[in-house]
Amino acid sequence: MAMTDDAIAHMDAKVSDEVAISIENMNKWYGTFHVLRDIDLTVYRGERIVICGPSGSGKSTLIRCINALEEHQKGAITVDGTLLSSDIKNIDTIRSEVGMVFQHFNLFPHLTILENCTLAPIWVRKIPKKEAEETAMHFLTKVKIPEQANKYPGQLSGGQQQRVAIARSLCMRPRIMLFDEPTSALDPEMIKEVLDTMIELAEEGMTMLCVTHEMGFARQVANRVIFMDDGQIVEQNEPEEFFMNPKSDRTKLFLSQILGH
């Protein structure tokens, strides 16, 4: 996964001042359990943010709030200039602009790979079937599995399925991509192929929020790493500083545990 300094510089150049996501004072409770506490986060267009933290720290919940898979009870989330409200039309608009990749892929098992990729463009974007199929083949080629287009998800390996899931999201031409532990359910030899796809996406300037434990990926691709614990953002910094020079004790402990073995 080695990347040249040029590539990193190239990627940095694409981060703009335009705000993609802004989260202000967001709070969420599951019943009486306070999962997310006073989250403030601004994501600029083209930024690649990696969110890490121990399990139960609320990192998945945070990115699931951004496309309203989870409801937040307090605070404001603005995605692409649209304030997230409880209005269903508003939520569907935001969801169609924000791609999401899940830990367990969540491909539709009753549809072929191609149908998985064309379904949302055809029904949500109202794109003609032929055009949607061309787009789908374009992105399947990009994730390097065009030859699987007519198979069903159950016939593919985990890594291939996850790449299809990425292609499926890309077919909606999203402006922001959310990744919820995309490699956690994969065998070690398949992790690389998925990460390579994500790196390629990053190189093209996609705004990405990624919950992951792949610290190598964070180091190379992210331009900001956020550490969460107990539903709060504990520390955030550029990756080099974050890994070399963590400030908070909890960050130090976490890093020593996951990098130490």
Place this chain on the structure above:
Amino acid sequence: MSDTSVAFVRTESIPPSAPPTAESGVIKWVRENLFSSVTNSILTVLSLLAIYYFVFQLVGPWVANGIWDTDSRRECLERLQGETGGCFSVLTQRWHQLIFGRYPLDAYWRPTTAFILMIVAFAPVLFASLPRQLLIVTGLFPFIAYWLIWGGTILSPLSVLVGIILGYVVYSRLVDRSFATGFVGGILVAVAFWMIAGLVLGENPPAILALPEVESRDIGGFMLNMVIGVVCLSLSLPFGIALALGRQSSMPIIKFFSVIFIEFIRGVPLITLLFVASVVLAYFLPPQANFDIIVRVMIMVTLFASAYIAEVIRGGLAALPRGQYEAADSLGLDYAQSMRLIILPQALKISIPGIVNVAVGLFKDTTLVSVISMFDLVGMIRGPIVSTTDWQGIYWELYGFAALLFFVCCYGISQYSQWLERQLQTDHR
């Protein structure tokens, strides 16, 4: 290799070879399944003897010596002289009653045509490989079938059809604004059209393409079972889906009513509902309302079946991983799209065995209408046939025939569902 070393390197791989002959084919199957132990061998021999006795001593001679051409049971007995043998003449003499009830003899072509049309109408629904244009037949079938079986002018079913089409057009225009607007608007327009059509056509509509009318009480025999079974099953599937989704709804009122409906209907025996349909309902309807008994029974059976189907489908919905809902949501599909394209196709596939179970059960339960004095297949046997002096005392032949008819239909449904399950299997487990 010394005793202490664990190092090992394979230099050539072992080629695959065929299994030993005693471990394959028929011999293996017989040995493993029939004669795997002494007890099993004894049981196998006893079972073979039982099968032999049943087939060659009991049923065989009864069918082989069967008599098909007498006019009464007495003649049969005289002819048999105490030998074993069935008196199947009752079937050849009374087949029209068993199949068509008291339907006018000269009009048998009408239900027969409807039956053939039904096969054509169901074909594109049951087999996805057939051309989609056939679905037009499916859409028109209910109206043609009604006209064929009950007779009368074609204007009445035609006006119902036009009302539905108008309602759908209005719905599709308004649905972009909101589903509720479209739904209510469509229904209002359809009902308005029916009322206008009812006023225009009046009590005695012009006899355009009119067939002689047949009274509902003359429709009977196996045909009545088919009519009730087919109509109620076709209606209860969409109602069941709606109820299952209603029960999962996040809207409390819809959820409340779905739960109440399902739990109430499931808690009441079908036979009570049928009595309600035949007796009690009359008290609630205005005296002049001539609400057809078959329609009343159909409503009750449909309600009953849809509650069961709703629960079966709810099981299918619950079996889907949450991730499927989330993936559909995250792509921006709205509720109707995610249900129709993602959730229901998978949930219904999981529910096929359960739905077929309800379908087969419901089809057989249509014979319960004989209890409220309708002359379906069983009603015909119990009433007009066995009670005549000619055929008094004949049971095995008649009920055997009824059982055979139902078995063929239900076995067909079951085989189809298993074929469908294999067709839809895409998960390659």
